[in-house]
Amino acid sequence: MADSTDSQTAPSPSSPGGATSPEAAYLERRALRRGSAGPLLLTGLGVAYVVSGDFSGWNNGLAHGGFGGLAIAAVLMGLMYTCLVFALAELASILPTAGGGYGFARRALGTWGGFLTGTAILIEYVLAPAAISLFIGDYVQSLGLFGLHAGWPVSLACFVLFIGIHLWGVGEALRFSLVVTAVAVAAILVFACAAFTGFRVDALNDIPVRPGAFGASSWLPFGVLGIWAAFPFGMWFFLGVEGVPLAAEETKDPARVLPKAMGAAMGILLLLALITFTAATGARGSAAIQSVGDPLVQALQPHGEPTTVSRIVNYAGLAGLVASFFSLIFAGSRQLFALSRAGYLPRFLSLTSRRKAPYLGLLVPGALGFGLAAATGDGARMLNTAVFGATISYALMSLSHIVLRRREPGLHRPYRTPGGVLTSSVAFVLACAALVATFLVDKDAALIALGVYAAALAYFACYSRHRLVAAAPEEEFAALAAAEAELSRD
Numbered sequence: 001m002a003d004s005t006d007s008q009t010a011p012s013p014s015s016p017g018g019a020t021s022p023e024a025a026y027l028e029r030r031a032l033r034r035g036s037a038g039p040l041l042l043t044g045l046g047v048a049y050v051v052s053g054d055f056s057g058w059n060n061g062l063a064h065g066g067f068g069g070l071a072i073a074a075v076l077m078g079l080m081y082t083c084l085v086f087a088l089a090e091l092a093s094i095l096p097t098a099g100g101g102y103g104f105a106r107r108a109l110g111t112w113g114g115f116l117t118g119t120a121i122l123i124e125y126v127l128a129p130a131a132i133s134l135f136i137g138d139y140v141q142s143l144g145l146f147g148l149h150a151g152w153p154v155s156l157a158c159f160v161l162f163i164g165i166h167l168w169g170v171g172e173a174l175r176f177s178l179v180v181t182a183v184a185v186a187a188i189l190v191f192a193c194a195a196f197t198g199f200r201v202d203a204l205n206d207i208p209v210r211p212g213a214f215g216a217s218s219w220l221p222f223g224v225l226g227i228w229a230a231f232p233f234g235m236w237f238f239l240g241v242e243g244v245p246l247a248a249e250e251t252k253d254p255a256r257v258l259p260k261a262m263g264a265a266m267g268i269l270l271l272l273a274l275i276t277f278t279a280a281t282g283a284r285g286s287a288a289i290q291s292v293g294d295p296l297v298q299a300l301q302p303h304g305e306p307t308t309v310s311r312i313v314n315y316a317g318l319a320g321l322v323a324s325f326f327s328l329i330f331a332g333s334r335q336l337f338a339l340s341r342a343g344y345l346p347r348f349l350s351l352t353s354r355r356k357a358p359y360l361g362l363l364v365p366g367a368l369g370f371g372l373a374a375a376t377g378d379g380a381r382m383l384n385t386a387v388f389g390a391t392i393s394y395a396l397m398s399l400s401h402i403v404l405r406r407r408e409p410g411l412h413r414p415y416r417t418p419g420g421v422l423t424s425s426v427a428f429v430l431a432c433a434a435l436v437a438t439f440l441v442d443k444d445a446a447l448i449a450l451g452v453y454a455a456a457l458a459y460f461a462c463y464s465r466h467r468l469v470a471a472a473p474e475e476e477f478a479a480l481a482a483a484e485a486e487l488s489r490d
């Protein structure tokens with residue numbers, strides 16, 4: 001089904017007499033640039049989503065769980081993301097479209113499941129860049145760059161500049177992201193070499209033990225419950241890597257390339273998490289970095305005096321923030337594009353430019369993100385809200401893998417998840433645990449996310465579910481499944 005304005009397109013040979021069908025015309029105005037992303041760019045994209053989390057944020061988990069609590073939480077969250085990535089790699093090889101998680105859930109869980117998943121992903125990818133723009137402002141001010149101070153002008157410059165690069169084209173955007181990400185990763189390795197020279201085991205568990213906490217010890221100063229409370233911060237080492245399948249329609253041979261790129265990105269992130277966590281806490285001590293905004297920099301300045309290496313890491317922290325900000329804008333635009341193209345959100349949001357960029361899918365979330373950053377200035381609250389949305393999407397995407405394995409075992413799968421349903425079941429259980437843990441850390445952020453969810457569901461229930469576009473790739477895939485099920489019953 002297409003809007004009346006979408007059917008006014010020049011004739012093409014897609015139908016008799018050279019006339020373009022309304023469905024073809026509708027999709028023609030919503031086409032992305034095919035074949036722009038190869039395995040290297042996709043691997044870089046997966047790391048770029050996450051790399052800012054290595055420079056800041058994760059350390060706040062020390063204030064909730066101590067070294068031992070955050071270490072266990074990071075291991076469990078690393079397991080969750082690894083299992084999730086394996087499951088999503090299979091799903092992406094089955095349905096390589098821009099819908100990503102929404103498309104997977106649409107086939108497995110129906111229209112409601114698809115919308116719930118896509119909305120949760122949007123919450124993550126709209127709020128996270130807004131929060132990171134504020135952190136970029138803090139870094140710019142601390143480094144004294146151009147004499148600027150943290151505030152809305154820096155956030156505005158971030159959105160204008162980096163959305164502009166995305167509007168230029170996806171190939172150019174991903175190459176820019178790869179370069180900035182490489183700088184950030186190189187700086188983490190430089191940091192580790194410097195930090196490990198001053199590593200002390202006794203610095204790891206120097207946070208005072210909370211009296212009366214169940215199971216408390218020097219390694220678990222906040223007790224066993226501290227492990228659970230540290231889950232959201234353990235996620236910061238990996239948050240966003242699940243967005244790689246959103247580039248499927250712009251990928252060369254996506255069924256083959258996506259699983260390899262996702263696995264490579266996850267392997268790099270696991271290594272970076274291990275290096276960053278142990279080097280920073282061992283060099284300076286858990287107590288000293290548990291609440292600072294630049295833990296890697298502080299780990300290299302035991303006496304508060306900047307060093308050459310700490311300055312390098314400080315500048316690289318800014319590069320890491322830029323890489324994650326830039327790539328999350330990409331992810332959010334593609335998820336919005338897919339939901340809009342299928343009619344779940346207003347259809348005009350999926351229109352693409354001459355350079356095949358979803359310009360409204362970039363501009364509208366960008367304007368919303370900038371507005372939130374300028375109005376609230378609360379980056380931590382926005383990130384906690386984004387984490388809540390992310391955990392919902394993880395649970396639903398894992399469930400989609402389980403359902404499709406059980407219901408459609410004969411479905412062609414170019415890539416198969418190691419461990420099958422067991423792997424996705426582990427991801428599902430841990431995602432549910434992480435979802436509940438967000439209430440332990442920031443109840444208000446969780447409630448805000450639920451409020452956004454409620455408003456979106458009201459829109460879907462009352463309006464958009466009656467106006468879905470059957471020609472959208474994700475909808476066609478689900479319709480095919482329904483037809484095959486009907487034939488099997490007959």
